[in-house]
Amino acid sequence: MMTAGAPALRVLTAGLLTTVQDGGRRGLQRYGVPPSGAADTEGLWLANLLAGNPPDAAVLEVTGRGPRLEVACTSVRVALGGDADAVIEAEAGPPLPAWSAQTLRRGQRLRVGTVRSGLRCYLAVSGGLAIDPVLGSSSTYLRGGIGGMSGRALRAGDELPVRLDEAPPGPDLRLDAVPATASSGEPLRVVLGPQDGLFSPAALASLLASAYTVSPRSDRVGLRLVGPPLPATTTEIASDACVTGSIQVTGSGQPIALLCDRGTTGGYPKIATVISVDVPRLGRLRPGQPVRFSSVDVAQAEHLRRARARFLNAMHERLRPR
Amino acid sequence: MAVAARPPRYLPAADTALVVEFPDIASGSVLDDVLDEVLCLDAAIARRPPPGVLETVPAIGSLLVEYDPLQTSQAQLRAALDALLDQPAVAPRAGSMWRLPVHYGGDDGLDLGEVAERCGLTVAEVIDLHTHAVFRVGMLGNLPGLPYLTGLPDALRLPRRDDPRAAVPTGSVAVAAGMSCVYPVTGPGGWHVLGRTPIPLFDPASDPVFLLLPADRVRFDAVDRTRMAELDVAVASGWRPEPER
Numbered sequence: 001m002m003t004a005g006a007p008a009l010r011v012l013t014a015g016l017l018t019t020v021q022d023g024g025r026r027g028l029q030r031y032g033v034p035p036s037g038a039a040d041t042e043g044l045w046l047a048n049l050l051a052g053n054p055p056d057a058a059v060l061e062v063t064g065r066g067p068r069l070e071v072a073c074t075s076v077r078v079a080l081g082g083d084a085d086a087v088i089e090a091e092a093g094p095p096l097p098a099w100s101a102q103t104l105r106r107g108q109r110l111r112v113g114t115v116r117s118g119l120r121c122y123l124a125v126s127g128g129l130a131i132d133p134v135l136g137s138s139s140t141y142l143r144g145g146i147g148g149m150s151g152r153a154l155r156a157g158d159e160l161p162v163r164l165d166e167a168p169p170g171p172d173l174r175l176d177a178v179p180a181t182a183s184s185g186e187p188l189r190v191v192l193g194p195q196d197g198l199f200s201p202a203a204l205a206s207l208l209a210s211a212y213t214v215s216p217r218s219d220r221v222g223l224r225l226v227g228p229p230l231p232a233t234t235t236e237i238a239s240d241a242c243v244t245g246s247i248q249v250t251g252s253g254q255p256i257a258l259l260c261d262r263g264t265t266g267g268y269p270k271i272a273t274v275i276s277v278d279v280p281r282l283g284r285l286r287p288g289q290p291v292r293f294s295s296v297d298v299a300q301a302e303h304l305r306r307a308r309a310r311f312l313n314a315m316h317e318r319l320r321p322r
Numbered sequence: 323m324a325v326a327a328r329p330p331r332y333l334p335a336a337d338t339a340l341v342v343e344f345p346d347i348a349s350g351s352v353l354d355d356v357l358d359e360v361l362c363l364d365a366a367i368a369r370r371p372p373p374g375v376l377e378t379v380p381a382i383g384s385l386l387v388e389y390d391p392l393q394t395s396q397a398q399l400r401a402a403l404d405a406l407l408d409q410p411a412v413a414p415r416a417g418s419m420w421r422l423p424v425h426y427g428g429d430d431g432l433d434l435g436e437v438a439e440r441c442g443l444t445v446a447e448v449i450d451l452h453t454h455a456v457f458r459v460g461m462l463g464n465l466p467g468l469p470y471l472t473g474l475p476d477a478l479r480l481p482r483r484d485d486p487r488a489a490v491p492t493g494s495v496a497v498a499a500g501m502s503c504v505y506p507v508t509g510p511g512g513w514h515v516l517g518r519t520p521i522p523l524f525d526p527a528s529d530p531v532f533l534l535l536p537a538d539r540v541r542f543d544a545v546d547r548t549r550m551a552e553l554d555v556a557v558a559s560g561w562r563p564e565p566e567r
Binding site: 135302 | 380
């Protein structure tokens with residue numbers, strides 16, 4: 001039965017940083033509003049695939065350690081996009097496997113513990129969360145204080161409305177494939193620029209030859225990277241637009257890889273840009289993890305993106321009943 | 323768009339965006355005609371969007387064109403933009419004139435005294451220069467609805483602060499980088515704060531959501547604490563200023 005957002009999941013504890021995210025807020029960067037949305041879009045899509053939802057439906061983005069939730073509607077099917085310690089409390093059953101869905105009845109409690117692989121996982125519910133969009137999206141943009149639960153992270157006592165009062169018929173599914181959850185040790189691929197011309201050949205070589213470490217001062221705005229400095233010939237440029245994946249270099253020479261809650265523009269030169277297939281990997285990097293970069297050209301990046309799209313489109317053939 | 327003295331440069335931002343950079347942005351000095359070129363191309367794309375274009379982000383000297391690499395390629399996009407640039411210019415919107423009240427100094431403008439000292443001016447002279455300038459919105463960016471205002475008098479030019487603040491309050495009116503700006507939401511910032519305006523520049527519950535747009539002009543009017551308190555009350559009850567023309 002369709003309901004107009006009846007409370008369906010009661011938040012008992014919120015976890016470290018759990019926010020409502022969807023495919024993001026589009027078309028407003030010209031006004032200074034970043035896209036936000038899931039930091040790992042592949043996790044979002046696959047969680048929604050398992051839940052039987054449109055790919056960009058609103059889900060919970062769990063960071064590090066997840067929430068405890070109590071079911072307050074007739075039943076709900078939850079799907080775990082990623083690999084976390086997820087169990088149904090006070091029941092002897094096995095934990096929820098990575099990349100699988102599970103139907104829960106009223107009163108049952110789901111505890112999402114530590115994210116085991118990567119940094120984030122996604123929790124989709126059948127029908128999607130019924131969170132009123134703000135400026136076209138349900139995504140939480142913490143710095144702007146909009147979207148999701150009043151523009152903030154979840155907290156204990158919140159009630160999350162869902163679109164369906166009852167789990168749709170059919171079996172709970174799992175993915176018969178193991179998509180990446182951790183960001184592997186493979187280098188992140190970048191296209192140099194747009195402002196690579198403001199860096200010396202030695203600085204460009206250093207970017208591609210050095211290991212950087214993800215700083216604990218990283219968030220959905222950007223990953224601060226610590227390593228050999230990359231001095232630019234000019235430290236301030238006329239502010240221009242950024243993208244998710246832009247690698248800007250601050251006055252101290254340290255790079256920051258921008259994520260989805262980034263400023264839409266910035267005054268630091270951007271030495272390189274992470275290619276679109278590797279942007280979801282940025283959302284999986286944990287503080288302390290090493291990062292390396294390798295350079296490709298635009299045509300290679302476009303080829304890799306088309307191949308990745310074919311791979312993801314084929315994932316629906318890998319759905320199996322549990 | 324035959325107005326361009328020299329053709330723009332295309333700079334890739336990986337496989338999802340192309341930066342169209344217009345030449346002749348002298349470092350630090352911002353030319354209105356460069357901004358016009360950016361807004362002309364932006365208007366041309368809005369009128370006839372090339373296939374695969376998702377959104378455009380105008381900045382003062384460049385336009386970022388974001389695209390879906392599954393619908394087009396950067397090579398195709400460049401060809402489409404070349405064709406648009408060869409056509410007669412599409413006039414961008416004319417822009418409105420706004421007057422924004424500001425309470426300078428005190429808790430609302432923590433850096434006013436320091437700015438005066440570093441510029442070799444009195445506080446009164448700083449306020450006088452800032453309220454007599456006619457600013458132009460060069461772009462919105464960084465935070466929702468944050469205007470980068472060109473037209474700052476040279477006497478008020480300062481680099482950004484060495485120690486950026488973690489939280490600059492909503493409404494703060496600041497200067498740096500040869501420009502002025504207004505913080506529409508509380509956020510990190512390295513500009514020198516001169517005062518505060520009570521007028522919201524970003525309000526998702528209001529129409530329009532964003533008060534200022536590129537090509538608008540802005541003048542600031544100094545108001546005292548009493549007037550500020552009255553304006554804060556008026557704004558809280560939904561009052562918004564109208565543009566002058």
